[in-house]
Amino acid sequence: MNRSEFRFFERLRVRWAEIDAQKIVFNAHYLMYLDTAIAAYWRALALPYEQTMHALGGDLYVRKATLEYHGSARYDDQIDVGLRCERIGNSSILFRGGVFRADEALVGGELVYVFADPATQTAVPVPQPLREVLNGFEAGRPMVDVRVGDWRELGRDAQAIRTAVFVDEQKIPAELEWDVADAGAVHAVAYNRIGHAVGTGRLLSHVPGVAKIGRMAVSQAVRGSGVGRAVLEALMAQARARGEREVLLHAQASAASFYTRAGFSPRGPMFEEAGIPHIEMVRSL
Template identity: 80%
Template sequence: MKRTEFRFFDRLRVRWAEIDAQKIVFNAHYLMYFDTAVAGYWRALALPYAQTMESLGGDLYVRKATVEYHGSARYDDQLEIGMRCGRIGNSSLLFEGAVFRGDEPLINGELVYVFADPHTQTSRPVPQSLRDVLQGFEAGQGMVDVRVGGWEELGREASAIRTAVFVEEQRIPAEMEWDVADASCVHAVAYNRFGLPLATGRLLQHVPGVAKIGRMAVSQSLRGSGVGRHVLEALMKAARARGDREVLLHAQSSAAPFYSRAGFAPRGPEFEEAGIPHIEMVRAL
């Protein structure tokens, strides 16, 4: 297999615990690499796996796994695991994977899953909605739809995401999360192909010509998938459209690298908001 045959790659670095007495990656670990890549593949589809399977009334069970070895990875190698959905049958899915060190293919693998009733483990037809998402991704289609609008239109979904992330996960007091600005802000919510809301953020006017982005939140299982970047870009686009020349935000310090990759630069010292370290970051529009 060639790298060009894959749209999705999962990246890893070989750990000491994964090599054997021959000082190469122990053969069984490649199945773990493929399984980890499959989990990343679902995130690339913007599908939280457990929630998606529950909504479809089924689950995926491995029927067959094969690995073909062409070369060996060694400690500290940086590897990329390509993963794709190669075929969809009536009730089965074939995932094809390959392990690359740079452009060098080391390992090929196939995982055959059967879509089945989770209680009886009897096979069921692959739902058309899931089939459409898989085929759409492999055809290069986008997996996320970002809607921009007011609180009356998007507030219910935005509120649910922010409650889960800020109030329940980060334990920010609810009275600090909600304010009167929500009613007048521009909001953005990202949805997957099943219409499930995944991420949100809001845009307000800081001073004339300067926009402020805040309340950026991504559902836990979709972090690192790129869905937050879609929301950020939609809010910056809305700011440009109304004539703002600069955008600022108060980033949680742990999220500063995410905003740096989007072109934001830190300004000023670190400070605390709601007991969490933050840094102000800015970007020209």
């Protein structure tokens, strides 16, 4: 087992509560590490787990979990948990896992899930859309498709995401979220590979030569999986196509590092919008 067998990794750090009297990670915790990585794997697929299973009419149940120990992790080690979907049967899915400290393989694992009817917990065939997502991810295909259009085309899906993120989660008053600018803006919505909207943003004209990106929102369950970056890149591509020389945005302070990684620079002091600290950030195109 080596790292090159996996294209997906979740980085974890060993906590004090996870070591035993031998001062190494207690053996059962490696199953928890694999399970934590499985949750991150679903994020990488841009599939909110509960919503996805409901749409597919089933759920996944563990049939078998095995571990093989080669070495031991210790307190405060950084470990990388690799996962890959190795085989999809009629109703079963086999995931192969590996726990690594740098390049050292510590533990190998195998998780077998069965797709089943939640009401009866009887096995049913793995739905074709789920097969395609899993195989597509392992083949390195994009997990989201970003569509660009106007409010008439994309408003329904954009509104649902923005309501969930800004109104429900961040408690921004609805009357501050909705404005007349939506009607004339260019909107981008990211859809996962089973057709669910998971991210959105909009592009406005600011002053000649400068565009403004705003209302960037990603469904909570898939944050950190590249959805926001895909939406941002789509909006910047639209700005370039219009001949804009610069794009600006008002970033929530908590998201400033995300925009910094995308090439934006802060400009001016911090300020408040809708009771949330923001900073203006700009990028040349």
